[in-house]
Amino acid sequence: MDTPTRTDVARGRRAPQARTRVVVADRNAITRAGIRAILERSPGTAVVGEAATYDLATQAIEEHGPDVLVIDLDLGDDTTRGLALCEDVHERFPDTHILIIASTLSEMVLIEALRRGAIGYLVKDQVTADELTKSVRAVQEGETAFGRGVGAVVAKTLGSSKPSDDKLTERETNVVQLVAQGLSNQQIAHELFISVSTVKFHIHNASRKLHALRRAELVHHATLAGLI
């Protein structure tokens, strides 16, 4: 029957039957169902697509051209892909506003996501149903929406004029992962076929980027930031 093209969908966006069309991307089926249940309490809001992976998310956005994309950037092994997706969506679908719904408040992810076009950031464990509804509404209108504690981080970072924390390189991430597993520098060197000096070098750089003074702190920060 009618197979609407992307443009048709985009034009039909503000049709009376659904003023707000949302796509939800989260690897967790329960969370997706929860967001859908909460948002659809508001008449005029419809969750038109769900996705559990980056590929499915891209597909759903292309198919539905939603007003709002509610997304957890931790859909896969690689957080970078989530940020890339933000950028991509922001460029290709400028009318789709992005609301991040994260497990933790990671300054790096937050700042990077905002730079790539997201305009809202909520922390799962702290958000109420009401806040979620309001945030989606705000974001749909192009306004920002930050959960509790998030605003302060944004202000701090913007105030300090420091663009953001450095990201770890692939190799650094590998090394940090092994550090977290309790391997010694020697074991890591053996594992990655590099010298102990190189291992130290990567740990040193990763520590600087994550503001850690020793490996225990490094692991803690990396774990909280979802790098592991």
Place this chain on the structure above:
Amino acid sequence: MDTPTRTDVARGRRAPQARTRVVVADRNAITRAGIRAILERSPGTAVVGEAATYDLATQAIEEHGPDVLVIDLDLGDDTTRGLALCEDVHERFPDTHILIIASTLSEMVLIEALRRGAIGYLVKDQVTADELTKSVRAVQEGETAFGRGVGAVVAKTLGSSKPSDDKLTERETNVVQLVAQGLSNQQIAHELFISVSTVKFHIHNASRKLHALRRAELVHHATLAGLI
């Protein structure tokens, strides 16, 4: 009006209008809504109560005497309270079957929870709507329900006849927290007004309990176990 006693509620449990009565306890409003939405797709299943804290959970159970308690044991700062709650519910409401829905697969929490009366354990990020529905049904019938990967851990631990991991003492937890912040043994000693030897002693014991060989691994395990 009719203020049904607990016994009344328990007796009315298999009334035709709702064969399965569920209480959901999770600190996360989205997750609660999601579990409710998924479970209530099954006719005959009703979520009769929601709770975001241990106190509210206890209250909801006392009030509704549900068939199934679906609970994330991480409702507060103290994971021990969740385990205590399991034990308490299991003793006081033997007909209420407990299904754990955890963020991560923690062997310690899993085993301890099973020992205290829980009969199901699912991992949030890996569960599908269908599995959740089936698990609740199984648990309601008094059968066990384990998510992907969980069964293997259960088998392994039961096979090794090792009762379970030790819990960290208060002091050990303090020390590990400071370790995670990147403090050296000396700094920790100064912070806690104890000697460096004592700090090492506690770290040594905590490492043994958490099966960590070095402090980086210790921090990682402790972070994942929610001790920090």
Place this chain on the structure above:
DNA sequence: TTTTTACCTATCCTTATGGACAGGTACCCC
């Protein structure tokens, strides 16, 4: 009262870690 538990301290010794240098290659972009 005896035992257990949590807690605290110490010494000796080996190995690991981290800082400061001082270099190298390969690749991509302007």
Place this chain on the structure above:
DNA sequence: GGGGTACCTGTCCATAAGGATAGGTAAAAA
């Protein structure tokens, strides 16, 4: 071709960490 980035390697040296051992106290439980 120059500059940037990621990556790799080495040495020297001070300090931190961790294992093995061997004690101690105070309070709660058996």
